[in-house]
Amino acid sequence: MRILTPIIFLLSSACAWAVDSPISGDVSANCSIYTTTLGEYGNPNPYTLSTAAASGGVDPIVRVDIGAANYYKTKFTYPNSFSSSPSGVTDNLTFTGTVTVSSVSVAGMSVYETNKVSVANTVTYDHTLAGSSWHKITSQATYGSADNTALPAGSYTALVTISCIAK
Amino acid sequence: MALLVVCFSPSCLFSEVVNGRTNNAAANGFQWNMNLLPTNPGLTVSGVFHRYTITKDQADDATVSITNKHINGLSNIYEYVDIWDDLPGNTKVKFDPTPSLLGNLFGPGAITLDGEGQLSDVSVSYQYKYDTCYNPLNDSSCPGFDAAFLQYMLENLNNQPDVTDPLYDEIIQYQLDQQAEKKELEEAKANEEEEANQSFEDKFSLTGVAQKLTNPAEQQDIMRELMGVGSLDEYSKISITEIVKIVDVVEIKDVAEIKDNFRALRNLAQDKTHRKMVRLQYD
Numbered sequence: 001m002r003i004l005t006p007i008i009f010l011l012s013s014a015c016a017w018a019v020d021s022p023i024s025g026d027v028s029a030n031c032s033i034y035t036t037t038l039g040e041y042g043n044p045n046p047y048t049l050s051t052a053a054a055s056g057g058v059d060p061i062v063r064v065d066i067g068a069a070n071y072y073k074t075k076f077t078y079p080n081s082f083s084s085s086p087s088g089v090t091d092n093l094t095f096t097g098t099v100t101v102s103s104v105s106v107a108g109m110s111v112y113e114t115n116k117v118s119v120a121n122t123v124t125y126d127h128t129l130a131g132s133s134w135h136k137i138t139s140q141a142t143y144g145s146a147d148n149t150a151l152p153a154g155s156y157t158a159l160v161t162i163s164c165i166a167k
Numbered sequence: 168m169a170l171l172v173v174c175f176s177p178s179c180l181f182s183e184v185v186n187g188r189t190n191n192a193a194a195n196g197f198q199w200n201m202n203l204l205p206t207n208p209g210l211t212v213s214g215v216f217h218r219y220t221i222t223k224d225q226a227d228d229a230t231v232s233i234t235n236k237h238i239n240g241l242s243n244i245y246e247y248v249d250i251w252d253d254l255p256g257n258t259k260v261k262f263d264p265t266p267s268l269l270g271n272l273f274g275p276g277a278i279t280l281d282g283e284g285q286l287s288d289v290s291v292s293y294q295y296k297y298d299t300c301y302n303p304l305n306d307s308s309c310p311g312f313d314a315a316f317l318q319y320m321l322e323n324l325n326n327q328p329d330v331t332d333p334l335y336d337e338i339i340q341y342q343l344d345q346q347a348e349k350k351e352l353e354e355a356k357a358n359e360e361e362e363a364n365q366s367f368e369d370k371f372s373l374t375g376v377a378q379k380l381t382n383p384a385e386q387q388d389i390m391r392e393l394m395g396v397g398s399l400d401e402y403s404k405i406s407i408t409e410i411v412k413i414v415d416v417v418e419i420k421d422v423a424e425i426k427d428n429f430r431a432l433r434n435l436a437q438d439k440t441h442r443k444m445v446r447l448q449y450d
Contacts, residue, residue: 103218103258107231107249110257114225134260 030067086154182300209301223284236274
């Protein structure tokens with residue numbers, strides 16, 4: 001009886017040398033980007049496309065929602081080329097644009113405009129406060145190298161790229 | 168399925184929570200009255216939306232306040248403050264959720280700027296909600312309407328209904344229903360008494376039967392009465408087991424003089440004359 005007892009124990013126990021025990025968790029989005037106003041080019045003269053209201057266009061507006069202060073930056077890149085255009089566009093295109101903070105949900109966010117960093121066609125904002133900020137983008141394209149050639153007829157599309165970057 | 172049947176029935180009771188937002192309170196100036204909120208009982212304000220543009224130099228100090236006085240005028244029931252000290256001007260957009268505050272506690276509202284700068288493009292609107300059946304008396308389809316209405320009637324039993332009372336129509340209808348019910352009860356009682364006083368001959372009278380015979384339903388009723396359904400049952404059940412002999416005990420005694428019945432003779436004479444007159448028409 002003394003011998004039998006430990007043998008039974010060894011056979012019945014479910015022992016193992018290594019076990020993977022999962023730990024799950026979710027991270028909710030703390031930086032969200034929404035287009036609140038779709039942009040549209042106006043054609044004030046044969047060689048220009050512009051989103052300015054005075055040119056018959058619409059400036060796109062993008063809202064950035066930040067859930068936690070001081071953890072995110074956003075990078076806005078306004079267009080320097082068309083993503084689609086008629087096949088006859090072969091001459092030089094000159095793009096200009098701006099990105100500005102048009103509205104804020106917290107008064108302190110108004111310094112975002114002062115503190116923004118612009119490099120080429122990219123503008124970076126540091127979101128030091130939680131809340132929403134609205135950013136207006138303008139874009140203008142002029143066709144022709146020297147004598148402002150008329151743009152070929154057709155449909156033109158350009159893209160604004162916005163990305164949220166963890167600091 | 169049962170739920171669907173219940174809810175499609177005419178007596179399905181429901182209440183509805185209405186959410187809404189007022190028009191721009193600051194459309195006509197930086198101060199406003201709160202008559203822009205609906206007057207529904209139980210209405211609560213669940214948030215305040217505001218948008219404004221402040222134009223200022225960054226070095227200047229400025230504070231923007233959006234406030235509502237308490238209806239008693241002593242303090243603010245709502246207050247939101249933006250401090251723009253050392254900040255460049257911009258457009259501010261914000262929805263400020265509030266704990267549910269009763270709308271009727273909101274007094275005059277205002278947006279004010281203390282310091283340097285200018286406000287423009289100001290919009291302030293109030294998010295509200297209310298239950299259409301907060302007061303069950305609002306609508307007869309509200310849950311609890313019957314109990315609330317009965318309670319209301321009991322409390323105003325001795326008062327004349329006022330035409331300005333929103334329940335005036337219901338009260339009048341209720342009174343008319345009560346009167347009609349009372350009248351029906353009285354008529355039913357009177358009919359019962361009349362039937363109880365009706366003689367056996369009246370019940371079995373055939374007067375007017377000719378008219379009734381034209382109506383099959385009436386005819387059936389008459390036949391039922393003639394057959395004595397129910398009323399003669401007690402008689403038909405009786406069986407006579409013992410023969411009782413009734414002895415005639417009338418005895419005519421001799422009297423001195425039997426007088427003629429002149430009234431009967433006169434009637435007979437009149438009958439004869441009448442018959443003659445009738446016959447004259449044919450003979």
